[in-house]
Amino acid sequence: MFPASSLTANIPIRTECPPGTCICDRETLLNDPAGDMRVLQLTRMEEKKLILRIENISSYADLKHVAERMQTQLGISLHIVPGPNEVRTVRGLHIELLERPGLCKKIRQTIPAAVRKCLDRNPEIVYAILDAHDLFGGD
Structure with missing residues (x-):
């Protein structure tokens, strides 16, 4: 994309x-x-700002917006899906950043941790994620 x-x-x-x-x-x-x-x-200072932003997410729409911005601006793909087993808590969700060159090991840990913290505070977002994956059996 951009020459080094x-x-x-x-x-x-x-x-x-x-x-x-x-x-x-x-x-x-x-x-x-x-x-x-x-x-x-994504410098260390920008990482801190991003983590704070993620931790303060208050809706599913906002979570999707932040994930889209991360993809657009940084090329980082955030995926949040229900785990293969029963989802009883936020720990049952699979939160990951797709592997790519240049993505620091620390970032691979801190962003999912910030998302978990956000989801712990906002269970309605967890329900929206489950609903988006049709785990409530709409039809």
Whole structure:
């Protein structure tokens, strides 16, 4: 999408993780002229803002909007689906970010954790997710 040289020259990008702690494959992404660099725009400061925004979501529509914005602006795909077993609590939902180069291990943990926190506070969003996946057996 964006050439690495123009991205790093104009837009702040996430600093690299300490060696051996992450599997984000950041260097490969930076060296790939055709690589999608949007995910690297999620600096630690921007990550904190995003986490706070996710934790303050108050409706299913808002959750979908934030997920769409993450996809559009950062190329991060958030998927929330009921788990394979019975869903009795928020822990029964499968919340994940799709793997992609440049997506830090920490982000893969913090965003789903923030979504869980939001869902714990707003059970009506959980019901909307279940309803969207037809688990209440509409027909």
